Amino acid sequence: LEARTPSGGLDTHAFYLKFISSFIAIIFFASNSSAYGRLTSTGEFLREERGAEISAYGGAGTAIPGDLFAMQANPASVASINRFQTAFEYDRLILDVNSSYLALGGAWKELFSWGVWFGGIDYGSTLRTTVNDPFGSSNSTFTGSDIALGAVVGGDVGYDREFHWGVGIKYYRFAIDRYSAGGVAGDLGVQWDGVTFGENQLRFGVSLLNAGSSATFLNESEDLPLSWRFGSFLTGKMYRMGYEGLLEYVGGRGDPSHARVGVGISPVKWLTLRIGANTSREFSQGVSTGFGVSWNDLKFDYAYLPYGDLGARNKVSLAYSWGKPMVEESREESMSRSASPAASPAASPAASPAASPAAVSTAPRPTAIPPYSRPVSSPPTVPPPAMSPASEQKINEAQRSEASRAPEQIQIKTVSEKIDEYISSGNRLVSLGKYDEAIKNYADALSLDPRDSRVLYNLATAQMLAKRYSDAVRSYTQVTLINPKDAESFLYLGVCHFNSGRNDLAKESWKKTLELDPDNETAKNYLNILGI
Structure with missing residues (x-):
């Protein structure tokens, strides 16, 4: 049967829902073919969550719209960006290991939205040990780093533009001492505005990340951490307070399938308190907390992530929007x-x-x-x-x-x-x-x-x-x-x-x-x- 919209046009909901179903099937096929392979030791930083908000939510962010951090979990997120936006993150991991991320995004008239980004990890200095000097008595050190930069474009389809798509391409380079490896990988994803009931809205997202060439060190190739993600994002009001709820299912090459969940409460308009859990980690290390503060077009987020005997990570991120809506x-x-x-x-x-x-x-x-x-x-x-x-x-x-x-x-x-x-x-x-x-x-x-x-x-x-x-x-x-x-x-x-x-x-x-x-x-x- 051919459905029609109230104004006489074709109803494309069924087509796009079928498209999303096919996309999910492709992701399952691609991920299951490699899910039981060996654990990858290269490019794990490509799987790292970006943004303190997403980290505080246990790493769930596939269905969050219009966010330059969330586009790393699902490139379709960039499709909802309608103003210029910039984002920065600094993450002090452990010892002298640091991570940073910088992104810029906007919209090109009515055609598409875009985002460009740079991210990396500096592993600091490590004492060099060899067969002849197993204790590093020479005090010689070496350094290591991972970097990546990329671009994302996205747009809207559907009768009410409720379906959002996004594709991204990235260049990566991994270096340790005098050796390095580089290549190109791609991401793609879809988001759906879902259903609205009263003041509440339930969104959905699905993405496939890090599909690309393998990294080769000294003629030894290692696969990239191919990942798939399915997520939902519920927002609304309850007892005069705003709330957010996220539920996500994640897996891929070298990453056993697991769930991520997050809950946020906004007792006042400018403050959000967050807690999340990642079931792939032990309970003492899998529960994260944080908060977000918004003031006009500026947003500040903080996340606390415990790592047992290794201490804890304190992640902060900033996002700022400016200018008129592009469309x-x-x-x-x-x-x-x-x-x-x-x-x-x-x-x-x-x-x-x-x-x-x-x-x-x-x-x-x-x-x-x-x-x-x-x-x-x-x-x-x-x-x-x-x-x-x-x-x-x-x-x-x-x-x-x-x-x-x-x-x-x-x-x-x-x-x-x-x-x-x-x-x-x-x-x-x-x-x-x-x-x-x-x-x-x-x-x-x-x-x-x-x-x-x-x-x-x-x-x-x-x-x-x-x-x-x-x-x-x-x-x-x-x-x-x-x-x-x-x-x-x-x-x-x-x-x-x-x-x-x-x-x-x-x-x-x-x-x-x-x-x-x-x-x-x-x-x-x-x-x-x-x-x-």
């Missing part, structure tokens, strides 16, 4: 005429004059969408009954019966009254600019009736005003599934696509708007912006 900047550059934001759903902006060079640089982006397009008192275009009238009547009768048995007269609100109250409260919060609080009110209303299109519509509008465009796309899409003739929701669905850099999907939504409402001047002006 928004490219859209502004491509505007050919200005458009006035809609004053109300019924009102349409006047047609813009012909574009000029000055108009291109000053054209406002159509993001100011009114939050009160559907007041509480007005029903949706096609009222979708979430439950049958008989079911709602039974609920209301049961509530009234319970109230009549109470020792005092208690006013019991019906389901519809509660929903209206949540909507009214949410609308008031939107008018105050408190979009996150409004979203919570609408989510509470949805818990009573998940198919009330009034609630879904207002939720989508609040998400859009909060610039949570991916969430708004999902909510507006649900409205259009319930009310396929709702031109207004298709209009704002297009605005969300436009603000996310998906001009092709925006065009499709606005054309659908004009199919349902041929006189909608707002949709016409937005299509003019795209040169249509």
Whole structure:
């Protein structure tokens, strides 16, 4: 059967899910063919986790999006980067052994995101011993180091761009004393935005790392540490606190399959406390802890990793983001005429004059969408009954019966009254600019009736005003599934696509708007912006 999207396009979810399943099968085949080989002693540093956040989570990071450290666990992470970003890590291992990592990333207009990086380990000085001098009495020393540098590119696919891909290539060089070996290896991975329920989101990721040529020392070749990873990443709120949960399954050549798990709690917005476990290590060495502090665009992370008698590792990392979102900047550059934001759903902006060079640089982006397009008192275009009238009547009768048995007269609100109250409260919060609080009110209303299109519509509008465009796309899409003739929701669905850099999907939504409402001047002006 050929599935179609609400605006008439092909539904590609099944295709991409099949692609991910095939990718997983390839990883299992590649890894199982070498999983029982000898333990590799070369290039183990290529398997090292990068970033104190991931280390504090027991090494789990395959499903973390938009992170220059996580792209070492899954190159698809870079696909979610939308601004310039730089990252640095310093790791004091044991004795005089040190590790460092530096990365830079960004996005190229609407085409792809990218990242470049350099990492290495300095093993310090080691006393030289020989057959003739087994105790190193000459006090001669030698040094060793491993370095790697690479580049990663990634992008988005799918109807809502919810599937992310990434590929990376790296050059490595291992050196010990006068001897060295080098070569090239590659990484590839996929991430999926998964499912959203309320304020919670569950993401998934899968990757294959370090596939490449072997390293050769003195005519002796050793395989690279080929690795595969499957991971999930849950984020949300609980008891007014943010939380993160990670579960990952890792294995590969010379690395027996094992699980990694991490949990983070944010008692305040700028602080995250973390704990993790790596089941491939003994319990005393497998539990890691740490914290992260965020301030505006700067992020600092720390991880503590115990290593038994060898002591402990203290890892710190920094990440900084700057500049405008790349896709928004490219859209502004491509505007050919200005458009006035809609004053109300019924009102349409006047047609813009012909574009000029000055108009291109000053054209406002159509993001100011009114939050009160559907007041509480007005029903949706096609009222979708979430439950049958008989079911709602039974609920209301049961509530009234319970109230009549109470020792005092208690006013019991019906389901519809509660929903209206949540909507009214949410609308008031939107008018105050408190979009996150409004979203919570609408989510509470949805818990009573998940198919009330009034609630879904207002939720989508609040998400859009909060610039949570991916969430708004999902909510507006649900409205259009319930009310396929709702031109207004298709209009704002297009605005969300436009603000996310998906001009092709925006065009499709606005054309659908004009199919349902041929006189909608707002949709016409937005299509003019795209040169249509």
